[in-house]
Amino acid sequence: MNFFTTKVSDEAIERVVQVLRSGFLNEGAVVKEFEADLVDYLGAPHVVTTNSATSALHLALIHLGIGPGDEVIIPPQTFVATGLVVLHAGATPVFADIDPETGNIDPASVRRKITARTKAVIPVHWGGEPCDMDTLNAIATEAGIAVIEDAAHAFGAVYKGRMVGTLSRLTCFSFQAIKGMTTGDGGAIAVQSEEDAILLTRRRWFGIDKTRTPVTDIGERSVAIDILGYKYHMNNIAAALGVGNLPDHPARLSRRREIGATYLHELAQVAGLRHIRRRADSEGGFWLFPILVERREDFGRAMKSRDVPITVVDRRIDKHPILGGLREDLEGAARFDAEQIHIPIHEDLSDEDLAKVVESVKSGW
Incomplete structure (x- = not known):
């Protein structure tokens, strides 16, 4: 996967x-x-x-x-x-x-x-x-x-x-x-x-x-x-x-949205996990599927032990010295940066792999 x-x-x-x-x-x-x-x-x-x-x-x-x-x-x-x-x-x-x-x-x-x-x-x-x-x-x-x-x-x-x-x-x-x-x-x-x-x-x-x-x-x-x-x-x-x-892009995007819908439904009640708030009046591009988790390091270790690839794609860029180096405390960015992590979402993800991701997350950390 x-x-x-x-x-x-x-x-x-x-x-x-x-x-x-x-x-x-x-x-x-x-x-x-x-x-x-x-x-x-x-x-x-x-x-x-x-x-x-x-x-x-x-x-x-x-x-x-x-x-x-x-x-x-x-x-x-x-x-x-x-x-x-x-x-x-x-x-x-x-x-x-x-x-x-x-x-x-x-x-x-x-x-x-x-x-x-x-x-x-x-x-x-x-x-x-x-x-x-x-x-x-x-x-x-x-x-x-x-x-x-x-x-x-x-x-x-x-x-x-x-x-x-x-x-x-x-x-x-x-x-x-x-x-x-x-x-x-x-x-x-x-x-x-x-x-x-x-x-x-x-x-x-x-x-x-x-x-x-x-x-x-x-x-x-x-x-x-x-x-x-x-x-x-x-x-x-x-x-x-x-x-x-x-x-082929519309079909690929449709598959991503289908995977996203599965995650949104299946992971809605997992303790220690929140979905990001999505607009009810819009349809996302679903290039990433971020979730917000408690004890992120524990979550990461658990997923890796179950062979589920996870990552944090982008971290806050205001920390870089070239861009100022955290000159101001941005509370929203700090909270999001501490909780975000991403699980796989792409058109080549099989139904079997999707089920494995869901079950692995539901198994806890």
Whole structure:
């Protein structure tokens, strides 16, 4: 039994082979095809792919003009990339507390953290469970700040009947190897306006507008770069994995949700264990299945003795010296960090393995 799995469809393998045989491996027609497929799946007006979710988050910050002297509010319960991209932009990360029963950013704490220097908030749909986006968007609108969603865990998640990726101006996704939808490594930004999409597409490749850059008689592109850009584009190989894997994603996500529903029901009455509070009006991405347990070390030893893989995927990132080193006591984050642990949830988990996990947890620790 594995904790994570990497699933690549036969169609994805065939599409990658086609790209390799074509000799055109860089960004090209297959990237555009994948972006069009993502638009169809998410229902977002535009999607700009990147080579990682980290690149996507950094591009979003730079695109919004965020830099030195600015503050960006983020949760401590996330992967360190969410904080590092703020530093890469030259801005200062400010940590809002989380709800200790969900692991997601607390809107009330966000409101308290806003200052004259605040330019954006990055809510993280942690584990795939959507944040309270209505409240966060309302707070951001009132304060005149941007919302950049970190949906690295939440591809396919639904908030109040709307796909994550259609809820705010910029939403960043991850297609890293062990995510529910993979391109090996990769990311994307779901975008609501054509203007944003055009500029982000330029920024991901050195600021160059490929669609409007003429080629001279000697085969040279006449380039006049006027915006800051990076080498953040996706290539055709990664996009081919995406084109081939995306059709299978709904079934894979359905299996994850089925496993999640089993855990929620079967483990509801286990002494010393609580489920995180999940939104009744939404459907999570179920990339992770966190539980909150008493005596976590004892729980971990018991599961390992029964050959059940467990882990703590993300710990609070405000502890890192580069991000400030616990400058403030965040009670919600401290509680969650002390209790969270994760049990396997992926589409390759067999019914037999699922039953083993359930029985092992029910047996106590």
